[in-house]
Amino acid sequence: MLQSHAEPAQAPVAGIAAEPLLSVRNIEVVYDEVILVLRGLSLEIPRGAIVALLGANGAGKSTTLKAISGLLKTEDGEVTRGEVLFDGQRIDGIDPDKIVRRGIFQVMEGRGIVADMTPIENLRLGAFTRRDNEVQKDLDMVLGYFPRLRERTGLAGYLSGGEQQMLAIGRALMARPKLILMDEPSMGLSPLLVKEVFAIIQRINRDLGVTILLVEQNARAALSVASHGYIMEQGKVVLDGTAEELRDNEDVKEFYLGGAGDQRRSFKNLKSFKRRKRWL
């Protein structure tokens, strides 16, 4: 029943690294024409990967996702420098609904459930941009992943936080995207549910080949499923590497994985941290 929606991950051609699915190059984002939030942020997401984007509150993680999905426009924000390339084409400045059609789907912070509709109606909406006739098949597949949603026939607004998160992920799958942007899926969930949600994220990545960019406060959970991670602070990436490297990194341990100290305010204050200039 499960099958890959996205193209299989490309094997690197000898000598040339495979083209990443998404590359964000040195972007600057401004809200309301004056509030500078991203100051030259770059990142790359390989096809088929799960990449974690970590950082403190207000670092600009959600802004980064909105810059990719185009939702920035709905908040009077704009990419004023740099570029966002998806599948080799520039997508910065394009309307969000057109970006969905190209294959990027954002699961917004707070889940973005349409509260006055049923879960099934929410799922159907996920397939809004599709023209093929396999929507029903995918609906069955999604309900296979989240059997609990089938039993909830009332309004989606009355679902529990965990159920809403599953609905939001399921709805993203209904669009058959190549890339899903997830903004803090663990928010407000009990540790047990966080585990469940991350297991599902890993499963859909493996089974369906969907590439995932995962924004998280819960670094431990995120790095347990991601292959790569970026750490951002004040609108810039300050550290990146494989998930393993990041897990073993002293600063990350101290700052995010509960090494708890009194100096946790900023990365810059950490002793072993050396700021790296990055030009992608």
Next chain:
Amino acid sequence: MNMQLLVQLLVNGVIVGALYGVVAMSFVLIYKASQVVNFAQGEFLLIGAWVCWWLLTKYQIPFFAGMAITLVFMLVFGVALQIIVLRPLIGEPIISVIMVTIGLSTIFQGAMKWIFGLNAQPFPPIFKTQSVNILGLQIQTAYLMSVAVSLAMMAGMAWFFKASKYGLAMRATAFNQQIAQSLGISVKNIFAMAWAISAVVSAVAGVVVGVVNSVSPALSTYGIKVFPAVILGGLDSIVGAVLGGLIIGLLENIAHYVDSEFLHWGNLYEIAPFYVLIIILMIKPYGLFGTRNIERV
């Protein structure tokens, strides 16, 4: 007690009320989707009816062909109105938008009077038999058609919002525009679609009234009757709008009956709905079916 008159007025109330319901429904459609209070709703009936009348009488087009052309025209008209007039106003204060729709209402009324005159004009006869006998009641064919068309449009609207993907998209847009956009919905297109559907549905109601009575500038009063219906039903509820319309239609006719039998104040029925409206709003400020938001994050 004049039973004959009472029954007649109740039947009348249902027929007119169903039409009020249809117009109220198309008003709520625009309000829900794009948060615009459309004071030019009644003029949609007027324009639709005149255009259809003109095609039928001047060009002798058969009724259904004329109707089809009228609806296509109204579709284009609704979209054009949204794109040219309303779209530039997105983000402006509600009161400015209201002023604009009031202005549109005046402009359309004036234009229709200028083009088609002030006199009521009958539609060419459409039905072969003038009336049919149902359970001993003589009912005019045109009235039956009116109820049938109203019910069909209500059922169509229910299907649209419940089962079609554009209906779901419109509900999502009404709920939260940013969420809608995150799902790949173009909010601009949804607004245009809401205006198009609303204009078409209202025009159908306009033609129906034209066929039952005649076409005249008075048709736009349907747009005013919409307000008590819609506020009664709750501004954002389609079902409420339909029931509100029915209630207003019945109230008018019951008031008419009470007045002609007992009170003899004259013209009481014209304003009765507004009294009832005030009383109901004092008891239920959200209307009978208006929703408060689900408080849950």
